[in-house]
Amino acid sequence: MYLLIEKTFREALTRFIRATYAVDVNVVTERPPRLEMGEIASPVCFELAKRLKRPPRQIAQEIADAMNTLAGVGGIRGVTRCAVAGGGYVNAFLDRAAFFGAACRLAGHENVEADADAPKAIVEHTAINPNKAAHIGHLRNAAIGDTFVRLLRHAGHRVEVQNYIDNTGVQVADVVLGFIHLEKKSLGEVRALAAQSRFDYYCWDLYARVTQFLEEDKTRLTLRGQVMKEIEEGHGPVAEMADFISTTILRAHLATMDRLGIDYDLLSRESEVLGMKFWDAAFQMLKDRGAIRLATSGKQAGCWIMPLGDAAESESEAAEEGVAEAKIIVRSNGTVTYVGKDIAYHLWKFGLLDRDFHYARFHKHPDGHVAWVTTMADAEKGAPSFGKGHEVYNVIDSRQKYPQQVVREGLRALGFAEQADHLVHIAYDVVGFTPRCAAELGYTITEEDAKRPYIEMSGRRGQGVKADDLLDEMKKHALAEVDARHRDFSEAERNATAGAIAIGALRYFLLKYTRTAIIAFDFKDALSFEGETGPYVQYAVVRVNGILRKGAEKNPEFDTEDLAQAARLEAGKIDVTPFLQSPNDDIWEIVLLAGSLGARVEAAIAAQEPAFVAKYAFELAQGFNVFYHKHHILSEKDAEKRVFLLRVAQLVKDQLVAALALLGVTAPEKM
RNA sequence: GCGCCCGUAGCUCAGUUGGAUAGAGCGUCUGCCUUCUAAGCAGAGGGUUGGGGGUUCGAAUCCCUCCGGGCGCGCCA
Numbered sequence: 001m002y003l004l005i006e007k008t009f010r011e012a013l014t015r016f017i018r019a020t021y022a023v024d025v026n027v028v029t030e031r032p033p034r035l036e037m038g039e040i041a042s043p044v045c046f047e048l049a050k051r052l053k054r055p056p057r058q059i060a061q062e063i064a065d066a067m068n069t070l071a072g073v074g075g076i077r078g079v080t081r082c083a084v085a086g087g088g089y090v091n092a093f094l095d096r097a098a099f100f101g102a103a104c105r106l107a108g109h110e111n112v113e114a115d116a117d118a119p120k121a122i123v124e125h126t127a128i129n130p131n132k133a134a135h136i137g138h139l140r141n142a143a144i145g146d147t148f149v150r151l152l153r154h155a156g157h158r159v160e161v162q163n164y165i166d167n168t169g170v171q172v173a174d175v176v177l178g179f180i181h182l183e184k185k186s187l188g189e190v191r192a193l194a195a196q197s198r199f200d201y202y203c204w205d206l207y208a209r210v211t212q213f214l215e216e217d218k219t220r221l222t223l224r225g226q227v228m229k230e231i232e233e234g235h236g237p238v239a240e241m242a243d244f245i246s247t248t249i250l251r252a253h254l255a256t257m258d259r260l261g262i263d264y265d266l267l268s269r270e271s272e273v274l275g276m277k278f279w280d281a282a283f284q285m286l287k288d289r290g291a292i293r294l295a296t297s298g299k300q301a302g303c304w305i306m307p308l309g310d311a312a313e314s315e316s317e318a319a320e321e322g323v324a325e326a327k328i329i330v331r332s333n334g335t336v337t338y339v340g341k342d343i344a345y346h347l348w349k350f351g352l353l354d355r356d357f358h359y360a361r362f363h364k365h366p367d368g369h370v371a372w373v374t375t376m377a378d379a380e381k382g383a384p385s386f387g388k389g390h391e392v393y394n395v396i397d398s399r400q401k402y403p404q405q406v407v408r409e410g411l412r413a414l415g416f417a418e419q420a421d422h423l424v425h426i427a428y429d430v431v432g433f434t435p436r437c438a439a440e441l442g443y444t445i446t447e448e449d450a451k452r453p454y455i456e457m458s459g460r461r462g463q464g465v466k467a468d469d470l471l472d473e474m475k476k477h478a479l480a481e482v483d484a485r486h487r488d489f490s491e492a493e494r495n496a497t498a499g500a501i502a503i504g505a506l507r508y509f510l511l512k513y514t515r516t517a518i519i520a521f522d523f524k525d526a527l528s529f530e531g532e533t534g535p536y537v538q539y540a541v542v543r544v545n546g547i548l549r550k551g552a553e554k555n556p557e558f559d560t561e562d563l564a565q566a567a568r569l570e571a572g573k574i575d576v577t578p579f580l581q582s583p584n585d586d587i588w589e590i591v592l593l594a595g596s597l598g599a600r601v602e603a604a605i606a607a608q609e610p611a612f613v614a615k616y617a618f619e620l621a622q623g624f625n626v627f628y629h630k631h632h633i634l635s636e637k638d639a640e641k642r643v644f645l646l647r648v649a650q651l652v653k654d655q656l657v658a659a660l661a662l663l664g665v666t667a668p669e670k671m
Numbered sequence: 672g673c674g675c676c677c678g679u680a681g682c683u684c685a686g687u688u689g690g691a692u693a694g695a696g697c698g699u700c701u702g703c704c705u706u707c708u709a710a711g712c713a714g715a716g717g718g719u720u721g722g723g724g725g726u727u728c729g730a731a732u733c734c735c736u737c738c739g740g741g742c743g744c745g746c747c748a
Contacts (some may be wrong), residue, residue, distance in 0.1 A: 025687085033691055043690050046728065056728080086691050087728075129748095169748050281728055303746060331746040338748050394697075401675065429676080429742085453740075481710070501710090512696095516676065517684070525683070525697080529710050532684090539710050540720045547707045603687050614687070618695085625711060634707050649707095671710075 001595035003602060005078040009092050012076050014149050015083055016066055017044070023051055035585045038083065038091035039592060045088040056088025057490075063090050076101075096580040096588055101572060103595035104647060108655035110598050112156030119390030120158045122349055123149050126163040126257065126264070127396070129171040130246035132207045133200035134256050135464035136510070136521060137397075137431040137457045138523045143510040143664070144428055145395035146262045147610040150662045151601055160386065162349075163371075165269040167246035171459075173227045174534045175203050178210040181223060187241045194244075199254035201466070203245065210460025234275065234376075237359050243271075252362050254371070256467050260503060261664045264371040266386050272357050272374035274344055279336050281355050282344030291413035292329050302332030302339045305655075327406050339403055343410040350411075350419045351388030359383035391422040391607070398427040398516075426608045428515040432456045438463070454520040465521060474502035477527050478535075486670065497668045501535050504665040508534030511614045511663055534665055537656060540621035541667035543628060544653040550633055551646065565643040574640050586630060590623045591648060594655045601662070610663070617659040624652045 006029055025047050032041040045063065049056035049078045067082040067090070069075075078095055125145020128138045145161075152159045166172075179185045183206070185193070193202065214220050230238035250267065257264075273279075283304075286292045292304045305326035319363045329340040347353040360380045362373035372383055394404065403423040411420040431456030438445050443463050449455050457464035478501035482494055489497065509526050513519055529535035551562070568574050580588045597616065604612035633649060636642040660667060 028688070028690090030690075037691085041691085043729095046690080049728080166748075171748080294715085300746075328746055333746075335746085337746075341748095355693090378729075399742060400674070427676090464713090485708080485710085513684070518677085520683080528697080530697085531710095533710085534694095535710055539708085543708065543711085550707050600687090607687065609687085612687075615695090622695085626713095628707080629703095629712050632706060670708080 001099060001106055001598065002592065003596070003599040005076075005094060005099070006040055008076055009079060010042070011043060012067065012070060013044060013063065013090070016063060016070075017048065020062075020066070021048065021052060023048070023488070025051075032085065032089070032564050034090055035589060035592075037085050037155065039094045040092040041085065041089045042091075045087055045090060047276070049088065049505070057084060060084040060088040061089050062146060067092070083448075094592075097575070097577045098447070099595060100576055100580060100591050100648075100651075103591060104570075104651050107594070107651050108658055110211055110658065111154040112151065114156050114158040116158075118156075118158045120388065121152055121154070121391045121393060122160045122162060122387070122389035123393045123395065124162045124164055124349075125149075125395035126240060126253070126262070127166070128253055129166055129169065129459070130249040130253065131171045131175045132204040132249065132459050133198075134253050135431075135457055135459065136467055136470055137464065139260070139467045139470075140428060140431050140510045140519065141395055141397065142257055142260070142262050143507055144259075144426065144515065144610055145662055147397070147507075147511055147613070147662060148393065148426065148605075148608060150664065151610065151613065152604050154601055154662060155605055161263065161265045162386075163245070163264045163267050164345075165250055165267055167243070167250075168228075168231055168270045168274065170224065170228065172242050172246050172280040173224055174210045174214070175207050175245055176231070177223055178206040178213075179241065179245075180227070180238070180435075182206070182209060182213060186239060187244065190241060190244065194248050198252075200249050203249060204459070204462060204466070207459065211460050211462075222411045227472070231273070234271070254365075256471075258366055259468070259471055260507060260593065263365045263367065263369050265369075266359075267362055267371055267373040267382070268345075268357070269374050272376060273341060273348075275376045276374075277343055277355055277356055278344040278348055278353060278355055281353050282340070282347055283330070283336070285353075285414060286329065286343070286410075289414050291410065293365045295326070300326065300332075303328045304330035306406075306410060306413060308406065339406045339410070342407050346392065346407050346411065346423065347414075348387055349389050349392050350416065350422075352414075352416060352419065356387070359386065389422075391424065392419075395426045395428070398429050401425065401427055419471065424608065426515070428517045430456060431519045431521055433463075433465075434520045437474075437520075437522045440523070441465070454518060457521075458600060469504055470526065472504060473523075474505055474527060475499060478502045478505070478529070480588055481529065482671065486572045497671055500666050500668045501529065501538065501671060504534030504538050504660070504667070505529055506534070507664050508537070508614060508617075511610050512618075514609060514611045534660075534663075535671070537621040537660060538665070538667040538671060540624045541653055541654070541656050541660070542626075542671045543624070544649045544656075545667075545669055547633055547646070547649055561639055561647075565639050566647070569640075569643050569647055574644065576644055578640060579644050585616055586627065587645075587648060590620075590652060593620055593623050594648075594652050597655050597659060613659060613662050617656060617663065618658065620656055624649075624656070628651075635641055 010027045010029055017023060017025060019466045025044055027042055027044045029040050029042045032038050045056040045060040048059050060345060061084050064084050071079045071081055078098060080095045081093050107358050123145055128134050149159050149161055181189055227238055231238055231242045233239060292306045295301050295303050295305050306329050307326045327339060328337055330336050355372040358379035359372045360375040362369050363371040365371065389417045408420045409424050411423065435445060435450045435452065435455055438455045475498050478498035479494060482497050512532060526655040580591065600612055600616040604610060631645055632641065633645045636645060657667060
């Protein structure tokens, strides 16, 4: 609601300024520091003052006067008047009653449905190597990605969610190596093991052992080389074991993500990127379009290289100095590098490659949604049209920034400038431990590590908090709290409530930090259900539930009267203006905030920053708690005010539920 | 060496394209449950926005410089 009025106000200012002063300025708006100064402010006159060489206040007065005439005849919908403030701000005051009515009508229906033929956004996230259990660093990736998907869908975008599975890389090979050389297990024995234990946890430990095994004696790396070669050939017992491991662990990852409500449309696997020869097609394109060239001298002789940035202009100098300024795409032995494969894959994502995968159904999410997988086998019928994205968002940690840039440059070099501009890297920083937390978990840390602000999680070394362990721990914690409060709950209620709280706490914890913040994980922070946490927000919803429930239960005699009053309120027969102008504006404050979800979602999408929405949910819950303590709804004597307060509570609840849904969190009925 | 990110209250972090008096949470201290759930609320205390310059009517935000921390730059994936 706020978003709409803000936009209208901005447009009115822009039009007026262009018509009157014949200048084009970017009109920005913001919230004034205090409500009595209005709800929208624009500092545009400071900029105009410079250009017109006139005092800002004078211009502001002219604009405000003009806007008032406009507003008076309904020129700016939702705005009652404008005024000059401070040194030259133009402030707008909203029609509070109209805002309230519109916000109530819109609440819960703000999301726009996407057209089936609208441009598609592809979001890739999660992408965990399928050789060990997921840890909370992986969870941060998935939570950011999943929330971003929800934001895009809320705003009416068509979205396809992909999870890239590197099932042929060293990480899987290392676990295969572990089973064969350290444990001397056959495929049959590995299968049996997987059937009777948590396979992803088992591999977690084995992977760490393999890492150590290889570090102890570098000559053992030849074993890895052998395993990788056999995996790449795609048949034989080693390849079969690799496939079994990666597939089993992928299922474990999906089960973990299902606990958090994270869905995928497509699981695209490296094995098919290789098997379908995407690279061959891309290689031809790169050569045809002159994006890469064969180096004939210097260190990179024999490699196919892609000049980068400045190197493109000064390549001869670089060659003379023997400096490697270009990115190697194909090695001198003819094998393709990681970026090469990634360029090929991104050509497919944008629908620029004349090849496609075969698809098969792989997994059914709890909500019934089917995740498809790429396959070398015959295609199953009924697959949606995958790929051909208009925009591509990759949620990958910030260390991958350089390779992502190279892929973008590759697209540009191929002449796909528009696609290159539409390839967005949603970078986030890692999750580490506080040194204290690492020590608690029993990891040996050096003295140097102890002084660091955080210690990195490492699947390779087997150091990390496993996602399922943390979720279990949080649920246990939540269950204890539920038990202490609600002895009357059934077993099913206890579980459902504790589960919702655990997910709320975990997802909020992962999303409240902005992407550039390094999360130093500590159980104390993560397990907290007080203050700026998911449960705090859920609790506000529960409070509204309580009011609505009690209102109906305890006062049946109220009921008929309130129903009649509520009907009058919806019909606009009750003048709510006095309620929204109470001496200190406190009710208006919460109504205004409740009507601002759309504006926050837009900002979150523009900045690709899910934390904005988490922050909003917390602020709204906080605002409600203040309102809740100040206005006792059910004991309010004035029937008109009572139904009004009740409607405000309902409005806040609707918006809290909507904001939580964007974060992938639900609120229980009671907690 | 080159490039990117970060430095804000005791701790952990916000601060939307430069805007009005820099905000939360945690922790500390003081109050509030016989009225809708205290997973809550009210209040107190806590700041040279790493230092120094500059641009601007206006800087936590932009530029320069220094200090401190992190990451990336491979014929690894």
